Every structure is written in C-alpha cells, then in structure tokens.
Amino acid sequence: VPQERLSQLRSLSDVRIRAFSVGRPRVTAADLCALLSDPKSGRLDALALEHGLLLPPHLEEPLELLGETMGFVVEACLALQVMGAAATAESLKGFVRKRGPAERRDGPAPAPRPAGPPPPQPLPPAVDRLLGATRGLWTPPASLRKISDLLEVAATPVDRVAGEIDRDPPLAGELLKAASLFNGTKMSTVKRALVTCGYPALRRLLGPAAVLARLGSPPPESAFDPDAFWSHSLLTAHAALLISRAAKLGEHETHFMAGLIHDLGRLVVARLLPARSKALREAEAGGTPRDAAEKATLGTGHAEIGACVAGRWGLAPAIVEAARHHHDDPATLEQQPIPREAAVVAALCSLSRDGSRIADWEPFLRLPASRFPEIRLQATRLAEDSLPLMRGSST
Numbered sequence: 058v059p060q061e062r063l064s065q066l067r068s069l070s071d072v073r074i075r076a077f078s079v080g081r082p083r084v085t086a087a088d089l090c091a092l093l094s095d096p097k098s099g100r101l102d103a104l105a106l107e108h109g110l111l112l113p114p115h116l117e118e119p120l121e122l123l124g125e126t127m128g129f130v131v132e133a134c135l136a137l138q139v140m141g142a143a144a145t146a147e148s149l150k151g152f153v154r155k156r157g158p159a160e161r162r163d164g165p166a167p168a169p170r171p172a173g174p175p176p177p178q179p180l181p182p183a184v185d186r187l188l189g190a191t192r193g194l195w196t197p198p199a200s201l202r203k204i205s206d207l208l209e210v211a212a213t214p215v216d217r218v219a220g221e222i223d224r225d226p227p228l229a230g231e232l233l234k235a236a237s238l239f240n241g242t243k244m245s246t247v248k249r250a251l252v253t254c255g256y257p258a259l260r261r262l263l264g265p266a267a268v269l270a271r272l273g274s275p276p277p278e279s280a281f282d283p284d285a286f287w288s289h290s291l292l293t294a295h296a297a298l299l300i301s302r303a304a305k306l307g308e309h310e311t312h313f314m315a316g317l318i319h320d321l322g323r324l325v326v327a328r329l330l331p332a333r334s335k336a337l338r339e340a341e342a343g344g345t346p347r348d349a350a351e352k353a354t355l356g357t358g359h360a361e362i363g364a365c366v367a368g369r370w371g372l373a374p375a376i377v378e379a380a381r382h383h384h385d386d387p388a389t390l391e392q393q394p395i396p397r398e399a400a401v402v403a404a405l406c407s408l409s410r411d412g413s414r415i416a417d418w419e420p421f422l423r424l425p426a427s428r429f430p431e432i433r434l435q436a437t438r439l440a441e442d443s444l445p446l447m448r449g450s451s452t
C-alpha cells in the first residue's frame with residue numbers, strides 16, 4: 058500500500074471519526090465502514106462479509122473509541138480506498154484461505170434469533186380505522202424473510218437466491234428496477250443484479266421493492282398522477298444517493314430507497330382508497346393544503362400511513378422514519394433522534410416541494426450549501442432519465 062497516501066487519509070479520518078463519535082453512545086465497525094467508504098472502492102464491510110472474513114454480528118459490536126480494534130478497522134477501510142476493491146478482495150481471500158473463514162467468537166452465546174417476525178406494533182387508531190381491515194397490506198409474504206435470510210449468508214449460491222426471487226415475478230420486477238436505478242445501469246436478470254450489487258446491498262433494496270410489488274398500480278379512478286409522484290420520488294432518491302456519496306456518511310442503498318419510497322403513504326391511499334385519493338386531489342386543486350385535506354378526508358396523513366406500512370414490513374428504521382418525518386420542519390426535525398438517512402430525505406423532500414431555504418437544511422445534509430445546486434442539477438437529470446423505468450409494472 059502506498060504509505061504516503063495512506064498517512065494523508067489517516068489524519069483526515071482521525072478528525073472525522075472524532076466528529077462522528079460526539080454524542081453517540083456507541084460506534085461499531087459497520088458505522089466506521091460507512092463513514093470511511095469511498096464511492097469508487099465501496100465499503101469494507103460488504104467485502105469482508107462477501108469473502109467470509111467477518112460475520113454480521115462482528116460488525117455490530119461496539120468498539121472502544123480509538124482503541125486497538127477500531128484502529129484495525131480504520132486501517133483496513135483506508136487500505137481499501139488506496140488499493141481499490143479488486144486488490145482488497147484478493148487480499149481478503151488470501152487471508153481467509155490461510156486462516157479459515159470467520160467464526161463466532163467465544164463468550165456468551167448470542168441470543169437465538171426468534172423463529173418468526175416480532176409481534177406487530179398496534180396501529181394508531183386513525184390508521185387502524187382507515188386501513189386496519191385491508192388484508193395483505195400489513196403482512197409481508199413469508200418469502201421475503203426467507204430471501205432476506207439467504208442474502209445474509211455470503212456462502213449461499215447465487216442460483217439458489219435467484220431461484221427464490223424469481224418465484225415471485227412482481228418482486229423480481231421491482232427488485233430489478235431498484236437495482237437498475239441504484240446502479241445507473243439496466244439489469245434484466247436477478248442473477249446479474251445479485252452479482253453486480255452483492256448480497257448486502259441487494260438485501261437493503263429487497264424490503265422496499267417487496268412493498269412496491271405488493272401494492273401494484275393505483276387504479277385510474279384514484280386520479281393518481283404516477284409521473285408526478287415518481288418524478289418527485291426519484292429526484293429525492295437520486296439526490297439522497299448523491300449526498301450520501303459526497304458526504305461519505307450512512308448507507309448508500311438506504312439513502313436511495315428511503316428517498317424513493319418516502320411518500321409510500323400516498324401510494325397506499327391511491328391504491329387502496331381510490332375514491333378518497335380522488336377527493337384529496339380535488340381538494341388540493343381547489344386550494345386546500347394537502348395536510349389539511351388529508352386530515353379532513355382520511356383522519357390522518359400519508360406520512361403516518363407510510364411509516365406504519367414500512368414498520369410492519371420490517372423495513373430499515375431509516376426508511377420508516379423518513380416516511381414518518383418527511384414533512385417536519387427543521388426545528389421539529391432537530392428534536393427527533395432519527396437516522397441520518399431519514400433527515401437527509403426530509404430535507405430533500407422539503408427543498409424540492411416548497412422551495413424552502415437551503416441554509417435551513419444545511420446541517421441535515423452535512424455538506425456545504427454551495428455543493429447543493431450541482432447535486433440538484435445532477436439528480437434532476439438522473440430522475441428524468443429513470444422515470445420511464447418507473448412507468449413499468451407498479452404504476
């Protein structure tokens with residue numbers, strides 16, 4: 058590894074790790090891999106899982122701040138940036154060949170994973186009244202957990218996972234769309250998506266894709282405008298991805314999917330309550346603000362509905378909180394202990410919706426405001442390019 062480049066990165070990373078750790082009760086290897094990832098070379102944890110050097114529990118253990126283990130993780134992340142993914146993968150493979158794949162460490166046995174999903178949280182009364190009886194909305198298919206479990210094990214053969222996903226054509230279709238949008242290149246087979254994205258990344262795309270597959274297209278009588286909906290959602294998703302890459306913080310796939318489905322509640326209403334969706338559209342056209350119209354027509358808002366559905370489907374907390382908080386103003390959002398990805402999505406949704414000031418949202422984006430016009434321009438182009446893909450099966 059070229060030592061000069063490495064020592065430059067070392068001093069920069071030290072500052073970033075200290076800043077990142079302030080106010081956090083714990084920092085894990087997964088946090089560091091996200092913090093010190095580089096768009097070109099990717100993330101160390103993804104490579105380490107893929108090649109059997111680590112197991113998921115290792116990445117979630119809290120690390121002593123600037124202790125020895127943290128030092129190893131940081132050095133490995135920086136080495137990846139200098140060497141690149143291919144050389145690092147070779148090095149990891151060599152290590153595993155010599156020393157064997159990772160095993161769970163000695164010590165207290167980890168708590169056994171519950172056999173089924175955790176018991177569902179009760180729905181807020183207004184959501185329950187509105188949609189509680191809708192069969193199929195609140196229960197993810199058993200195959201979702203099965204596929205997710207297969208993707209968690211790096212050694213699962215690609216054909217086995219691909220076969221399982223292909224048994225559910227709507228899910229396969231949505232997953233291919235998500236993978237194509239995320240990678241900026243059209244993927245026509247699940248196997249190709251698995252190989253291109255890697256298991257950990259595809260696992261992060263899986264849950265939201267499954268929700269979209271289950272929902273399908275809103276009927277014409279809902280007066281739903283799919284182009285307007287997906288233009289806004291794609292713009293938010295692409296901008297969130299660009300920001301996560303530029304700021305090198307958080308999970309890229311989660312930023313993207315949180316942006317893509319932050320308005321999930323609107324899709325749910327249009328698909329399942331078409332008459333009310335039409336009434337909302339008419340109220341808005343008549344000048345009633347959207348949130349007041351929703352309160353009158355639904356008794357709740359699309360943010361709450363989307364968050365409830367995302368929560369029941371076991372989507373990442375960042376995605377659930379992005380759905381719940383994306384209409385919060387900066388002062389309210391500041392009080393919420395929500396994942397970074399959710400705050401970024403709330404900022405971007407607001408900026409694209411009502412022209413609020415970038416300066417108000419700068420702290421949430423963790424990028425200088427001067428970078429934002431370029432990101433917005435690029436995201437707008439990407440959203441325009443990817444809109445035809447969203448005109449496919451789901452809307």
Ligand SMILES: [Fe+2]
Pocket residue numbers: 319320359383384
């Ligand atoms: Fe919204």
Ligand SMILES: [Fe+2]
Pocket residue numbers: 289319320383406410
């Ligand atoms: Fe939005």
